[in-house]
Amino acid sequence: AQSVTQLDSHVSVSEGTPVLLRCNYSSSYSPSLFWYVQHPNKGLQLLLKYTSAATLVKGINGFEAEFKKSETSFHLTKPSAHMSDAAEYFCVVTLSWGKLQFGAGTQVVVTP
């Protein structure tokens, strides 16, 4: 069975400092993994997607994530946080027939 665990419910960073959002997954086969971002009162925007082509995945807005099979992790990073990065972030794994398994979400707060 597939599942995903986001290890931090809240992350607070200062503007200009690195951001790390942690995600562990469980899958009985090679999964497809996503990170989505949701700004307040908005829909979900795709940041990046892993589908086994490359373990380091680059996304939009300077975000990237590394797939580590040995650690069953798919952590999201950004070298320098911007105020506009304040949002909710979801790590997601695909199930079957169009179903997605969402993590509980990580709220990111960026302080000036």
Added chain:
Amino acid sequence: DTEVTQTPKHLVMGMTNKKSLKCEQHMGHRAMYWYKQKAKKPPELMFVYSYEKLSINESVPSRFSPECPNSSLLNLHLHALQPEDSALYLCASSQLAGGSETQYFGPGTRLLVL
């Protein structure tokens, strides 16, 4: 263009009202989805349409009635809702349903049931 549009943005309805939510995409996607999202929670899948046919109903109460008139349009008809149905309703679409397909989400309709 990866845009999914939803109307209305906001909706307030009484428990005896009938209303509809609309979702549209012009990416040629053949799978469309309805999700419900409560505050501070991830989205929960409600329905999946594949090639305009309902393929998944996640045991959603019958007061929610989906409809897919064509491959670009998805509706959610609402009737006799309860206050606990107040939430953000998100529509999404993908090329196909399943596998590694990416789902693209609309901005949502914020529903308040009084």
